[in-house]
Amino acid sequence: MIEEDMKHPSPIALHKALERVWGTPPGLARLAAVNHNIIGKRFMLTALSFFAIGGLLAMLIRTQLASSESAFMDAEQYAQIFTMHGSIMMFLFAIPFFEGVAIYLLPKLLGTRDLAFPRLTAYGYWCYLFGGSMLIAALIGGVAPNSGWFMYPPLSSNSYSPGINADVWLLAITFVEISALAAAIEIMVTVLKLRAAGMSLDKMPIFAWYMLVVATMMLVGFPPLIVGSVLLELERAFHLPFFDPSRGGDPLLWQHLFWLFGHPEVYIIFLPAAGAISTILPVFAGAPLAGYRLIVAALVAMAFLSFGLWVHHMYAVGIPHVALSFFSAASALVAVPTGIQIFAWLATLSQGRPRFSVPMLHILGFLFTFVIGGLTGVMLAIVPFDWQAHDTHFVVAHLHYVLVGGFVFPMLAAAYYWLPHLSGRQPVQHLSQAAFWMLFIGFHVTFFMMHLTGLRGMPRRIFEYPIESGWETLNFISSMGSFVMTMGFALVALDFILLFRFGRRHRRNPWRAGTLEWAMATPPPSYNFASLPSIERRADLLDPDQLGSQLASGKGYLGVPRHARMELLAVEMLSGTPEHVVRLPNQTFLPLWTAAATGCFFLSLLFKFYWLTPITFASIILLFLLWSGDTAEKTDVGSLPVGRGRKLPPHMETARPPSWWAMIFALAADATAYISLLFGCLFLWVSAPNWPPQKIPHVELAGPAIAAIALLVAAWAGRSAAARSPHAIGWLALTGFAHLVAAATLLWLAMAALPDPRSHALVSSVFVVLTYAALRSGLGIVISGYGIWRIRSGYVSQRRNVDLRLGRLWHDFSAVTGLAAAGFPFVMTILASELSR
Numbered sequence: 064m065i066e067e068d069m070k071h072p073s074p075i076a077l078h079k080a081l082e083r084v085w086g087t088p089p090g091l092a093r094l095a096a097v098n099h100n101i102i103g104k105r106f107m108l109t110a111l112s113f114f115a116i117g118g119l120l121a122m123l124i125r126t127q128l129a130s131s132e133s134a135f136m137d138a139e140q141y142a143q144i145f146t147m148h149g150s151i152m153m154f155l156f157a158i159p160f161f162e163g164v165a166i167y168l169l170p171k172l173l174g175t176r177d178l179a180f181p182r183l184t185a186y187g188y189w190c191y192l193f194g195g196s197m198l199i200a201a202l203i204g205g206v207a208p209n210s211g212w213f214m215y216p217p218l219s220s221n222s223y224s225p226g227i228n229a230d231v232w233l234l235a236i237t238f239v240e241i242s243a244l245a246a247a248i249e250i251m252v253t254v255l256k257l258r259a260a261g262m263s264l265d266k267m268p269i270f271a272w273y274m275l276v277v278a279t280m281m282l283v284g285f286p287p288l289i290v291g292s293v294l295l296e297l298e299r300a301f302h303l304p305f306f307d308p309s310r311g312g313d314p315l316l317w318q319h320l321f322w323l324f325g326h327p328e329v330y331i332i333f334l335p336a337a338g339a340i341s342t343i344l345p346v347f348a349g350a351p352l353a354g355y356r357l358i359v360a361a362l363v364a365m366a367f368l369s370f371g372l373w374v375h376h377m378y379a380v381g382i383p384h385v386a387l388s389f390f391s392a393a394s395a396l397v398a399v400p401t402g403i404q405i406f407a408w409l410a411t412l413s414q415g416r417p418r419f420s421v422p423m424l425h426i427l428g429f430l431f432t433f434v435i436g437g438l439t440g441v442m443l444a445i446v447p448f449d450w451q452a453h454d455t456h457f458v459v460a461h462l463h464y465v466l467v468g469g470f471v472f473p474m475l476a477a478a479y480y481w482l483p484h485l486s487g488r489q490p491v492q493h494l495s496q497a498a499f500w501m502l503f504i505g506f507h508v509t510f511f512m513m514h515l516t517g518l519r520g521m522p523r524r525i526f527e528y529p530i531e532s533g534w535e536t537l538n539f540i541s542s543m544g545s546f547v548m549t550m551g552f553a554l555v556a557l558d559f560i561l562l563f564r565f566g567r568r569h570r571r572n573p574w575r576a577g578t579l580e581w582a583m584a585t586p587p588p589s590y591n592f593a594s595l596p597s598i599e600r601r602a603d604l605l606d607p608d609q610l611g612s613q614l615a616s617g618k619g620y621l622g623v624p625r626h627a628r629m630e631l632l633a634v635e636m637l638s639g640t641p642e643h644v645v646r647l648p649n650q651t652f653l654p655l656w657t658a659a660a661t662g663c664f665f666l667s668l669l670f671k672f673y674w675l676t677p678i679t680f681a682s683i684i685l686l687f688l689l690w691s692g693d694t695a696e697k698t699d700v701g702s703l704p705v706g707r708g709r710k711l712p713p714h715m716e717t718a719r720p721p722s723w724w725a726m727i728f729a730l731a732a733d734a735t736a737y738i739s740l741l742f743g744c745l746f747l748w749v750s751a752p753n754w755p756p757q758k759i760p761h762v763e764l765a766g767p768a769i770a771a772i773a774l775l776v777a778a779w780a781g782r783s784a785a786a787r788s789p790h791a792i793g794w795l796a797l798t799g800f801a802h803l804v805a806a807a808t809l810l811w812l813a814m815a816a817l818p819d820p821r822s823h824a825l826v827s828s829v830f831v832v833l834t835y836a837a838l839r840s841g842l843g844i845v846i847s848g849y850g851i852w853r854i855r856s857g858y859v860s861q862r863r864n865v866d867l868r869l870g871r872l873w874h875d876f877s878a879v880t881g882l883a884a885a886g887f888p889f890v891m892t893i894l895a896s897e898l899s900r
């Protein structure tokens with residue numbers, strides 16, 4: 064065992080010592096893996112398998128549409144297949160695939176050894192795998208979702224979708240979204256805190272900027288979708304009428320919530336791809352990326368704009384004219400930052416001497432395709448044109464130009480660029496070129512035709528068309544094109560298999576890149592860097608070869624493993640000055656078990672075994688608490704030598720460790736969910752028919768007042784507990800008790816003090832808001848109890864009081880949101896009586 068006193072071990076000895084700490088043993092123990100190299104690869108491979116399934120479904124669609132009045136499928140099969148094709152491609156392929164890329168690459172690009180929360184990475188993966196498998200199982204069982212990938216009610220409501228098909232979508236997609244939220248938090252904290260020493264924000268590799276923006280968008284984009292799904296499932300399972308206009312609901316509420324997620328989603332998918340291009344293109348252009356700062360500004364602008372555009376998916380539903388022109392202008396405006404982005408690439412190309420290789424070919428394929436997709440997008444942003452083309456194959460063509468052009472081609476470029484990193488081998492050239500051309504030609508033949516059929520009036524989502532329509536020839540050509548494209552994908556797959564089998568081994572950095580991921584052996588060891596780099600220049604202008612050998616011999620930070628702990632460096636957010644040492648917990652099966660319990664929770668809802676729901680929920684919480692056992696120390700460590708004559712405190716003895724930031728971001732996601740729920744309810748008041756209800760319920764002041772006081776007491780006691788740690792058991796008991804009172808009162812209000820929530824959307828809105836607040840207080844009880852347990856087991860001291868400070872954040876947050884909930888019944892009833900005047 065190598066300990067602190069050992070100064071400069073030989074590279075081999077160092078490698079062995081680090082591998083003992085960071086490596087994952089073979090066999091069944093692989094299921095306990097938490098290392099980002101393994102999980103990242105798993106994510107990508109799983110996403111590719113789903114892509115293959117989604118692609119197969121696309122071929123079935125094209126087979127059906129190749130001729131008029133085709134009898135290959137009936138309407139119901141067709142509905143399931145196009146719904147599953149869209150849902151798989153969006154939720155099980157595109158998002159998880161780039162998550163995998165980010166999980167694998169980000170720590171390396173940033174100069175660190177893992178993501179901030181390795182166990183959360185593993186948990187996210189299992190949630191994704193299990194949730195995705197639920198959808199595939201439904202497809203095989205013939206009960207797949209069939210209301211289209213955006214699941215509009217009333218088509219997806221009980222009256223038109225009585226089976227479990229729609230429930231499968233709502234529950235499985237929510238399950239998968241857990242992994243997206245986990246990845247978002249993980250990426251944000253890692254980019255902000257776990258960078259190489261000296262890597263200030265403006266020296267970050269550009270890919271990290273892209274991922275930071277994307278992760279932020281995921282954090283605020285996914286909660287509205289989750290809220291929508293929960294509300295729709297509540298309507299389907301318990302008849303709470305959020306979308307049923309006869310009882311004060313409105314199907315448009317779903318459209319708003321869905322597209323509030325759905326439009327940013329398009330950028331969430333495009334930006335990681337653009338990030339890969341901004342990383343790869345300069346290498347082959349032989350010039351540094353032009354306009355680094357401008358690109359960052361454009362990214363932020365795009366993120367903001369994209370949340371103001373959702374209504375352009377709803378031009379045809381009868382939106383007021385002023386609003387229409389606003390959203391139309393905003394939609395056209397988003398072309399500006401996108402344009403900046405593309406001009407920066409062209410400028411980079413023009414400054415250097417481009418080398419042409421396979422990744423570049425795919426980048427050019429992307430540029431060509433994506434620009435066309437952008438142009439048809441601007442056409443669709445114009446309201447009268449959209450009214451013509453709405454719900455035709457023109458839209459299908461547009462969205463594939465954007466998605467395949469903006470995601471699949473860039474990701475293929477990324478694959479050809481980074482597979483040598485992942486495998487240590489280089490591709491076998493000839494096949495790669497042929498594969499590209501088949502894909503490119505096949506793609507354009509398939510989808511160009513759809514513009515034409517669309518303009519001739521062929522609606523999307525129809526399973527057959529009459530021979531007199533005159534659409535047959537174009538459709539036939541389109542289907543032939545899609546077979547060529549499929550063969551292209553098969554060739555790519557073959558190419559990759561050949562690479563792993565026969566590819567030439569290369570020495571480090573085959574592309575002569577300037578980023579940190581090449582400053583390590585390939586394929587990379589589990590710990591990435593034998594010692595951690597410190598940089599002075601922008602992170603894409605480095606010399607990985609020289610740096611790599613320096614780091615391998617242990618000359619950077621943390622080049623000596625100690626106490627068999629996985630250690631990383633955390634930096635001050637803006638400047639990149641080293642701030643503390645993060646000690647990661649070891650690998651465990653717990654993420655797997657927790658995800659399995661989460662799966663049982665969702666299955667209990669799907670099959671309506673509601674007695675099982677609370678049991679599974681409690682076991683999820685319990686399992687999560689078990690994770691924390693080995694994340695802390697029982698004594699104050701003070702400061703740890705990190706090499707180069709420096710000493711830093713460990714993370715649990717600093718003010719703002721990664722877990723603190725994670726809590727902040729988690730609360731931000733919760734706040735977004737809550738705000739979209741509150742606005743959703745207000746939207747019903749503004750726009751739903753059948754308001755106000757015949758009898759406006761009356762709420763007594765006493766209940767909400769008690770809840771409010773209890774919440775304030777909880778927040779105050781939680782603050783006192785954090786200030787007095789470790790002597791805080793009494794305060795924590797008070798916090799827990801106050802939460803108990805709050806939760807009980809809120810639940811009583813929701814269940815007993817109001818009329819039947821099935822009677823009208825007003826009551827069901829209030830019901831949901833109150834239950835949500837009660838749930839938060841319920842978790843407040845758990846968190847207080849957890850604090851007591853941590854103090855008693857000796858994990859808390861004056862210096863090591865993160866647990867209590869995280870609790871404090873939670874109690875403050877639940878007080879603010881809970882007060883809003885307690886006042887909500889009054890807001891709604893007053894607003895409703897305004898209407899009846």
Ligand code: HEM
Binds near residue numbers: 118146150463467545
């Ligand atoms: C592999 C080649 C692909 C082919 C041949 C293909 C073909 C099609 C066709 C013909 C439709 C229209 C079905 C209809 O409205 O009747 C469709 C819908 C769709 N496709 Fe693809 N597609 C492919 C790849 C992709 C990819 C890579 C993505 C996303 C990353 C994607 C996302 C979608 C979405 C979201 C829909 C809408 C589904 C709906 O209306 O519910 N497709 N696809």
Ligand SMILES: [Cu+2]
Binds near residue numbers: 325329372373
């Ligand atoms: Cu949009």
